[in-house]
Amino acid sequence: MGLLSTAGIVSQIDALRKFGEGLNPSDRTPVYFFGHGSPMNAIEENNFTKTWNNIGSKIERPKAILCISAHWETNGTWVTAMPHPCTIHDFGGFPKALFDVQYPAKGSPEIANEIKTAITSTTIGLDEKWGLDHGAWSVVKHLYPDADIPVIQMSINYTKPAEYHYNLAKQLNALRRKGILIIGSGNMVHNLGMVAWDKMNEANYAYDWATEANDAMKEFIVNKDHLPLINYEKQGKAFNLAIPSPDHYLPLLYALALQEKDENTAFFNDEAVMGSLTMTSVVIS
Numbered sequence: 361m362g363l364l365s366t367a368g369i370v371s372q373i374d375a376l377r378k379f380g381e382g383l384n385p386s387d388r389t390p391v392y393f394f395g396h397g398s399p400m401n402a403i404e405e406n407n408f409t410k411t412w413n414n415i416g417s418k419i420e421r422p423k424a425i426l427c428i429s430a431h432w433e434t435n436g437t438w439v440t441a442m443p444h445p446c447t448i449h450d451f452g453g454f455p456k457a458l459f460d461v462q463y464p465a466k467g468s469p470e471i472a473n474e475i476k477t478a479i480t481s482t483t484i485g486l487d488e489k490w491g492l493d494h495g496a497w498s499v500v501k502h503l504y505p506d507a508d509i510p511v512i513q514m515s516i517n518y519t520k521p522a523e524y525h526y527n528l529a530k531q532l533n534a535l536r537r538k539g540i541l542i543i544g545s546g547n548m549v550h551n552l553g554m555v556a557w558d559k560m561n562e563a564n565y566a567y568d569w570a571t572e573a574n575d576a577m578k579e580f581i582v583n584k585d586h587l588p589l590i591n592y593e594k595q596g597k598a599f600n601l602a603i604p605s606p607d608h609y610l611p612l613l614y615a616l617a618l619q620e621k622d623e624n625t626a627f628f629n630d631e632a633v634m635g636s637l638t639m640t641s642v643v644i645s
Contacts, residue, residue, distance in 0.1 A: 388536040389422055393544040393615035394499045395629055395639035396430075399451045402498035403458055408629050408639055409502045415643075416503030423539030424471050424510040425503075426532070429495030430546035430608040434515040437528065438485040441472035445511065446491035463497040468510040471540065475512065479531045487515070495545040495611075516610050522590045525610050529617035542618060544611030549574050549602040549638040556635035566632030573602035574638045577612075581625050581642060586616050601636075612642070619644045 394412070401409055426439075431450055445467045449459050469486075476484040492500075496513055516525065532542060549570045559565040566574070576598070580589050590613065592599050592606075603609045619625070629639040 388620075389539065389541045390419060390643055390645035391536070391542050391615050391618045392644075393546070393612045393642040395547045395641045396495055396499050396545045397547065397633055397637060397639050399454055399458060399494045399498055402461055402494065402501060407631075411629055411641075412499055412502035413505075416505075419541075422509060422541035424468050424512060424541070425500060426471075426475065426512050426514060426535065426540055426542045427492075427496040427500065428514050428516065428529075428542075428544045428611045428614045429493055430516070430550075430611055431493040431495040432490060432513055432515040433518040433607055435517065435519055436485055436515075437479075437482060437517045438487040438490070438515040439472045439475050440467055440488075440490050440492075440513045441469045441486035442467045442488045442491075443469060445513075447497055448491045448493045450493045461497070461501070463492060463501045463507050465492065465497075465500070465504075465507040465509060465511040468512055471510065472512055474538075475514065475532070475535070478534060479528060481528060481531065490515075499543070499545055516607065518607075522592065522606065522610065522613055526586070526590050526613045526617045529614040532614075533618050533620070536618065542615070544613075544615040546608035546611035547637055548577050548609065548612060548640050549632070549636065550608035551601055551604050551636040553604065554601070554636040559634050564631045565635055566638070567601075567635045569598040569601045570632055570636055570638060572598040574632070574640055578627060578630075578640065581616065584619065586613075586619075589613065589616065615642060615644060 397408065443466060447462045472486055476486060492511055492513060496511060500511055535542065556565065577589065588595055592603055623644050626643050627640055629641045632638050
């Protein structure tokens with residue numbers, strides 16, 4: 361009887377501990393993939409950035425943000441582990457006002473170590489030199505303008521195929537039940553070499569192949585059919601034009617890998633820009 365009582369007490373304590381850590385499935389954070397587009401979105405007020413701001417004001421305030429950005433590619437996988445990441449201006453040819461932007465969000469060495477522990481399929485490095493690149497801060501500054509939520513970045517290992525990234529991302533799912541908002545930042549269709557600069561001010565202008573690829577991706581996402589998206593290189597000419605290099609596409613796979621069986625997706629900012637880019641974004645909840 362004493363043993364049973366002890367077991368019961370241990371069980372109750374464990375249940376309370378899990379509750380306190382936010383491990384109830386109903387408490388999981390949503391997952392976002394943001395089409396981030398031009399760095400100028402960081403300082404502009406437009407329909408895209410208004411949507412980002414609206415999201416930040418409506419979702420439950422996270423404990424921290426983990427961002428997988430198209431703009432941090434490394435040999436191996438790393439997470440930022442410094443307490444105060446710098447704001448990286450990793451672009452050129454833009455107005456001084458953009459270079460003047462600082463996003464002074466704190467980092468979190470503790471959460472970086474938690475991420476490192478969560479991933480068991482490979483060794484995760486702890487980085488103290490990178491900071492926050494524009495793929496992260498140009499979006500997050502609209503979500504949380506006060507920079508009062510810690511932000512951690514995870515790099516993309518450029519030596520690995522899409523399946524590797526998808527499987528690695530799955531190991532991050534427990535973080536969603538600990539109040540960490542996981543976001544991918546890139547673009548589903550991203551071909552800078554074919555940008556129609558003369559269509560910069562024409563709303564939702566897209567080449568036929570860009571529309572074809574974007575629509576196909578959306579259909580796969582709605583149907584929870586991730587395998588063709590992992591095997592994107594086998595999906596034909598439109599996909600090859602939409603994804604000439606995987607850097608901006610892979611953050612989408614990180615987001616999709618975190619989708620659980622009872623979760624659905626919705627799209628926002630579903631527009632094309634200058635022919636060969638799409639801002640199409642996804643929320644999983």
